[in-house]
Amino acid sequence: MLSFGPARMSAIGDLDPFALPIDLLFPGRSIETLRPHEAELAPHHVDFDTGRILLGVQSHLLQIGTLTILIDTCIGEHKPRPLRADWNARVASGYLDRLAAVGLSPDDIDIVMCTHLHADHIGWNTRLVDGRWVPTFGKARYLIGRSEFDHWRTEEEKAPGSHNHGSFSDSVMPLIEAGYVDLVEDGYELCQGVNLIALPGHTGGQLGLCLCHQQQQAFFCADALHSPVQVFHPDWATRFCTDPQAAIATRRGLLARAVETSALLIPAHLRHFSAMRILLDVDGIYRPEFVP
Template sequence: MNEIMLGDVTVARVEEMHGPVGMTPGQFFPGWTDEAWRENRGWLVPDHLGAEDDIVQVAFQTWALRSEGRTILVDTGIGNDKPRPAVDAWDHLSLGYLENLAKAGIQPDDVDLVINTHLHVDHVGWNTRLVDGQWVPTFPNATYLMPRLDFEHFDPAKNPNIAGGVNENAFEDSIEPVRAAGQVRLWESEHIVDGNLRLLAAPGHTPGASVLVLSSGGDKALLAGDLMHSPLQVAHPEHSSCFCEDPTTARATRRDLLGWAADNTALVLPAHFSGRTALEVARNGGGFEIKNWGPFPSY
């Protein structure tokens, strides 16, 4: 089952790919000792940690929502044909993402809204696709919601440090063509999507990082973007990933939002968890614990 109902909202998981990221836990989470990973290895393997090599495992996926008559995509993965010199595994991919989207009953023309929770390269890739040598919006009828702070931060014309980093080329091939087509809407702080959904700023991972809060018919969920990259961060929210641009702020944001999820019995749907993907959390002393895994099966 890759589709569930939360109140009046349908939520489906659409995979781009999943597997090892070529990094050990110590590389992915600087400052975190190997001991914590060894102690939890029994349940982290194989969905979140490689059984043979202890390499971190993640997924790249889209949450596809149907709410108030609209089709909404949350994050769009890495994308095909994209030049990604900083990450060989992402360079010029050829994956069946659109076919997977079709299996969820969604064609590109059906999409009304695309939400990029933040503008890292692996969350904007399918914003565009290559047609006759040109990058064009994949979803021609959609409005693309992007955080203003990230739009400005990742624009190489305003931030030359982007050149040569992981996000190299992403603004040019996955963001600017959508803006040029007049489909981008920028927001900051908070944005009401509809009566079931609202975007909230969740800074730290990037300056404009955000989460999508779902509240419908008594059900609540937190579509958490890159708030966490491993379920071990539930018990240890003090640890940020090497990709968090402001680890201290990311730590505070993670703790606050996990607290909200625990207090509201909200299903948490991170962007990158492999395996069963979704979970419920509960408070445990000064931290948190996994209360239940959600209804999505392992890949």
Template structure:
């Protein structure tokens, strides 16, 4: 399994923290009928996206992208030492993530920019690390970019009741003055652009990279499973606005379907990245 690949003038590294069973398919997708699942079961199992008990298999990973100008980490995964509701994430202490970064030939000092598609638990965890009794930025030389609408949403949620991932993995970065809160049309030079993709969260963004065109796009939680390529209107129970997410997902897939753009998904099982192809009323992903 290749963890590093090149697209145009980009070099992309997958930094895997966990690849494992997650939730039963019909629990995660409330509108998934037995008939819909029956129609896709063999394809999902062949792609290692579903086990024999109809439990989804997901990958939890970051991508590190080297452009001619920057080294960018997209979505910082789960993290260590943090209180979380999911048992396999709660107060985790393993070195899997850092070993994966090292295997890619990098250290935390090499990251110039950290970008988060959104601010859920498994996309911000390594933003910070425990230093005695406080949280400090894990990537000391990086600027962290957060989309304004996403950041504002979680500020409001956290004001009602503390949201642990926001409190321990976002606010400490802001307090350390390492964060830039940016608008949805933000770009970095001619290689990096935000693509607003609301629904999973109000300010969710995809991230497109490439000089003057979208050579690669990082979808975040716009799509969790290949099941949603077959049924783009299928939204997981975690979406803040499932109807909006379904519209956004269909629009995204129509935009990139049958193009040369490589779609790098956050949670598809390995190899996780491929080109979107039209297939009837849905889509498929052709691994690169």
């Protein structure tokens, strides 16, 4: 649990670690390149013995006053994801138990913010009840970026089920059909001091949240930064970024802003720590400073 002005923030895990061979996440990159940063990256973010990048698939909970916001909903259960064994047809993940452990039931969530529509960010949007996908968070409004939604809907129409592990049909459309979704844009205000910001590149319509309190800022920056590895190497785009050059520009902008304003960064997949601040060395290298 991290406090920031009037806000309380915490992570609700769904799969940890989600371990990916470095070459799968960052094509052409080698683990040896990261050795100079081993002290910061091991053991939580890089497994140097097996050559894997370690991510957490988790939601972030943001509570301000009486408002409870859930940012991203991970992988979910029962979802057919045959291309990825550790996401496929999961049961007994413990995710809702971990939500209960912080005193919340699904009906306590007021807003679900979907930063982007990849399968590891929307899975718990719905759950299977009597053979149908129904909204998991039955009293929430679900916020989805308009351009993100339009893009994937168009792609779905062209080739149904062939994107994002088929998650659009089981984790987005049931919400649309049930009338739970508000399509939103860059700048949208969730409540005073919490606004959406555009983070294009990983997906074209990716949105983050900027939390502002007395000149201090915290950014829920989604997959603009997958791993602290990219603090040292901002130009490493992932295999899963739709526009790598835009992703790099967004990441560099975010890192520069974090240095200038001493902002907190809260990437979607950051493991073990609540957040990071970013330092800039005299030699021009960014470094993460982890916040417990």
